[in-house]
Amino acid sequence: MDSNKKYWKGLEELDQTTEFVELNKHEFAEPIPIEDVLTGGGLMGKTPRRDFLKALGFGVGAVSLAACQPVPVHKSMPYLIKPEEVTPGVANFYVSTYEGQAILVKTREGRPIKVEGNPNDLIGKGGLSARAQASVLDLYDITRLKNPVKNNGDYGWEQLDNFIKDELTAIKASGKNIRLITSTITSPSTLAVIADFITAFPTAKHINYDAVSYTGIIQGNQNSFGKAVLPHYNFDKADVIVSFGADFLGTWISPVEFIRQYVQNRNNKSLEAKKMSRHIHFETGMSVTGSNADARIPIKPSEEGPALISLYNAISGKTLPGDASLTNNKVATNAVALAARELVAAKGKALVVAGSNDVATQILVNAINSLLGSYGTTIDLDNPSHQFAGNDSEFTEFVAEMNRGEVGAVFFLDANPVYDYYKSKDVVSGLKKVRLSVSFSDHNDETANLCTAVAPNHHYLESWGDDNALEGYYTILQPTINPVYDTRQAEHSLLVWSDSATKDYYTYVRNNWDQKLLAIGGLTGQKGWETLLQTGFIKAAPTAPGTYSFTYTLDSVSQKILDHSKALVASSGSVEFALYQTVALRDGKRANNPWLQELPDPVSKVTWDNYANVSPSDMKKWGYEDGDVVKIDANGYSISIPVLSQPGQAQGTISLAVGYGRTISGPVGDNVGKNTFPLYSLRNGTLQTAGVATLTSTGDNSPLAQTQTHHSIEGRYSIIKEATFKEYIKDPAVRSGGEEDHKEYDLFWQKYEHPTYNWVMAIDLNACTGCGACVVACSAENNVPVVGKDEVRRRREMHWIRIDRYYSFDDNGDGGKTEEHEIANLDSYDNVRVVYQPMLCQHCDHAPCETVCPVLATVHSSEGLNHMAYNRCVGTRYCANNCPYKVRRFNWFNYWNDARFENYIQNDHTVLVLNPDVVTRFRGVMEKCSMCIQRIQAGKLKAKIEKRPLKDGDVKVACQQTCPANAIVMGDANDPNSEVSKALKSDRTYYVLEELGTQPGVGYQVKVRNITETEA
């Protein structure tokens, strides 16, 4: 019989007070905020503002200590008073904005350690670019300016303010011009601040200056439709895409957004719906976009204009002059005809884009698009993009003004013309004539170095602010950490200097939102503001598309275009060159970021350098080897730069990347590569990226640090499986069939169950565009060291996930040449096909690495993961030798504590970016992809605390989370309804090298190309 005696601890229990009952509901007496902080939870979470501000308060404490000079950061400090919602060991997520994209910032103990896309973000839907992933590292850059600077000497804010105010009043009196030079500003509040500033100083003018500008498009639309805007493109609505050198998956306008849209018509889902978009690409150098195209036609810069003209003629039936001048490129001529047919067939679902910054060209493109009825469908002029508003002619005029001595004061915000303006000499000489020049740069850069004063700006993770990248899409910036150095937000400085009523920018932003913006999102007052701080953005209803008829007369246009291309035709002994941006460095403003420098270029796989891309045939013809240094002369400027054999490069042309060759950026970025901005030229008021140059060999050779040096798959079709869309329609399982099953020998193998979870991954080769975001995300999440150019050159990069890129050549539609010796005998390398394959630890069930480890440092988990116990490893490297996928990485040196690697990521400040959930690895230890086991554990913990089973999607690995194309899916194979199980059930699924019997845990899906007929 059970006793009816009652035991109670404390009176509360005896008389069941409500709060006691409340408390007892929870596992912990004090509520664990984990619900509202882990993964997406922070959004729906109920973190009140006061708690959030407390977090800031804590951030002040911890980080100003951590960040400022002498305090050794490796000393852990206990909380004196624990902030309510900061649980040591549990991450807090805060919404913010990166370049107009709503993001989540992951903070640990008050330190931002990673940024992730906001799942509801309109642009990336949770996807982020490699640059966004790397941006968090800039926050801890030890070479940022730590205080204001005057005449290149340290200075105080107060003195600076006084000094500048005095100067401004003086200049105002003198009536001289004041200029604000900024790269495109999309923040409404910032623009408002600038407006106020201008009202305070009537002679002031705001000039948008983009190192890589889109003036051409904006002007083009102005001329064509009277709307000077950068339209918003909808690649997801396009069935046929024809691009003329617009690298929209890599660097053009808004790549993350475009990748997401583009892949929607090509990924598994769309294929299973028997639908796949068609993409024809004309370009000079091999870009990420070109490498993903179904048909890619190399054309010289001088052929782009004629090609567009003949395309227009083919579609419109009219004949603009100059159509003929393409005849010397048979392939292109046919391709244009073909493109025209397909575009017309897909009227209303077609899109033509051109990367050119030439107004005339863009007008012609508009003409073509309006013929195809793209406006209102694939192109949206009514809800335009604000991402780029730069105006070349205004800036050119400004440089002239300076040199005429009409400018009294100039402010540079996020602009570095001394480095990236094509005539930087003029800027330098002009600056000498300016009385007051102020830079807001947070680094000492080429421009800041020449300025009277530098008022260092916050990093965006330290800033309040807002953003409005797309019409009607307003996102909020909130600081996730107290300023690491003695910096001040540029807007704040402007407010101070213009004696604005509101002295601090936070209040200013608040007011601006309370008065104007909150209403748009249907929010009001304090409540609305708090909601905003949790959701991160508001969205206005889109304005209905108007109708646009193209009336502009084209003859003069086509004439301009023809003149332009004639000017580009290279005389014998010289070549046409085209400038492009790399996916990692873009315009080079953040060249000091080691994660970006070490991110291999998606196509060439080169790190830490820029180089002249030359077509293999030309390499043969001119007798160059990879890495031979050539002297390039153009526009009276000359650089010596190594060459690289790049299949797909149009013959007789070279491509050069901008954004390299910084001289004042910091220890990482200085003197990496050569500056090619001076090769720009101004034509019809816009900056042009193409030109004519002469090449001369210098005789020396500087090897490039490539992470992949063999480029063909040697006919090994169990690694890469490809099919055409036609074949796929006939048989969805085409080519995915593995080798016939071989006998299992029970004597040697034992079936191990995965009772709870079985973590596996599916990678869709058709979705992956090779952008490399996953690589940086992985490095950030797993503390992967940066090893520098020398080590990469020794083939020792440490990336846990890499993107293999293979070329195959197809001269006569015979399926493609994939073997070294065949390829060596080709004479044309124009018709190259590219395939990307993300490669990471396959977590084989029969892992070859496990059997051979003498000390059991790597064994298999009951959840199907291949574990690596770093502190048990003695470093025999046998596992790496025995890994058929070569995904294991060895710590050749003590990368985290070795003077030779200090320039990269292991100084006192940058180590603050480390993920505390992942240990850094010591010298002599093997490491590899762990399938983000720390995230898996966190997910399980959360589920456990919530007393519920783990849901599919609770755990997202870093590479999957950031992938704008959703090419990577990871999850539990035991759950038949999980996304990954479904993905792996697809007919296209195959396993790399499955005939070896390693039973990999990562399934790939056959690459499908939409090749209708043999193009050209």
Next chain:
Amino acid sequence: MASHSESIIREPLITGDNITYAQITNDVLRPVENMPGRAWWIGFTIASLGASLWVFAVSWTFWYGIGEWGLNKTVGWAWDITGFVWWVGIGHAGTLISAILLLFRQNWRNSINRSAEAMTIFAVICAATYVVSHMGRPWLAYWPLPLPNQFGSIWVNFNSPLVWDVFAISTYFSVSLVFWYTGLLPDLASIRDRATGIRQKIYSVMSFGWTGSVKTWQRFETVCLILAGISTPLVLSVHTIVSMDFATSLEPGWHTTIFPPYFVAGAIFSGFAMVQTLLLVTRKVLGLENYITMFHIEAMNKIILLTGSIVGVAYLTEFFIAYYSGNEYERYTFLNRFIGPYWWAGCMMYGCNVLMTQLMWFKSVRRNIPISWVLSIVVNIGMWFERFVIIVVSLHRDFLPSSWAMFHPTWVDMSVFIGSIGLFFTMFLLFIRVLPSIAMGEVKLILKSTSEQAKKKLLAHGDLDPEQVKYYKESLVKFDSVEIADYQKV
């Protein structure tokens, strides 16, 4: 039985007139009991310089990390494991001579087994140094041993060929050492009984108080016989297991069932070459022509020829199987040995090991001391390249072309290897100074039966088949240590 003189047609194993037991002792102990000559000093200086280079290079590696070598993410093993396998292979000849030839009652082994065994031990030491120095964290080199530990029950992986290696190499080393030292006892006693003062004390301790009484000798021979019996499978197992490091892996070019016999043959091959290299010099420098005769040299050359040909057959088999398997990776790997960027390494391997050794078919080559010496070195160069090709050339281009890479050795790689050779010779030169480089007891054993003078007695005695006598005399012509003139009068 010792006193029975063997048939005349057998060639003598000990040449020279009036070789008495005392004479043997004197000849063998001359280097031990006198100050070294100039030749020795020169050799020793060079060798010890090499050894110090080794010390420097290895310390350098330990200090800065294995990254100082030319390895990379694709080629995880190169000169280190090449050197390891090379040295272990060289070691094998010693045990083979002392064990297998003993079992086969090859009396000619008696005058070379001592130095051959010494060579084994030093070679295995060199190999062992690589095992440690190639580790990423050499200070944890004891972790592959199945020790109870403070980390809880963390044991080793008995499925891993590397653990098998640990067992094989350690066993092989210690057993060879025991075998060798036991054999040394009687000779140490001889030195002891001839020495005086401190040397006598030292050798007295080292000789364990050996007296040479009947019972001791009888048990001694039993022990040697059994040790020989177990060393024979041991020596075969060691290189079998070394070969399993590769054979049990997945790597095309490694994943080959033929490896065990192929490696063992290769080991004996290179081992005998090394013995040849050393003894041809030693016998001149120490004046031991009468004990290490042309017969020995030719016998060893024949073995080199035999094992070399076995290795050749193994190569052919590999190629055939690569073709016959239809496995594209396997095929590519073997093609790559000739058409790949490392074609020259392949040529060295096949050229030195197979083509050059075929010269041994000619008597004139087998019996020509300079040529045999050169060939013996060529063989070891070839065998080094064999391991280099198997390890590096297989690794540098395996399954995923994206990871294909080249290997470029650094000065550290080279210094460690050259240094290990220096280390080896330092130890060997010290050995011939302080220990008898020929097993006196065993040579004395065969003096009465198979020495040249014994044969002379027979001839003098007469009543032999003239055919046989003629044959015997002809067989003597090749000896560089025999006065043919003596036989004219008989």
Next chain:
Amino acid sequence: MSKTKYILGLFADPDEMMHGIDLLQKNSVPIYDVYTPMPIHGIERKLGIKDSRLGYAAFMFGCLGGTTIFSMAYYMLVHDWPMNIGGKPAFAIPDFVPITFEWTVLFTAFGMTLTFFYATHLFPGRTPRVMDLRATDDRFVIAIDAKGNTPHEDITKILKEAGAVEVKHNDRKYVSYE
């Protein structure tokens, strides 16, 4: 009464020594021991020494070694801490063969050799019980305990007759190493 303790017959030739042994035994002179610089085959039968039993010891040690390591492997990988190593069964017998073999050999070699040293009283630093220094060089020595009733002269005569190059009458048993 002479102080002679041992009579040594030093032969230069093993065959003559064997002959000497025969003669002595014919004259029923007890032989204390024989010291030779090299093994003499067949002598043990003459002196009636039983075959060595080291072989059995060796076998035992071998078995011990094999069992030891195999059970170690079993305990460590199967009993104490079984885990999934590359999908192979924990008790992967084929993989245990190499180590088992190696330790069988190891134990055999060491066990037997140590037994040999123990049985024949060999250990580092043991004072050598040598009756004549040349016994380890070029002399084949028959040692006869002088405390027999056979007159010493007869023994000397027999030895000389057998071809001994020298006969010693030693007052102390062993050569002193001082």
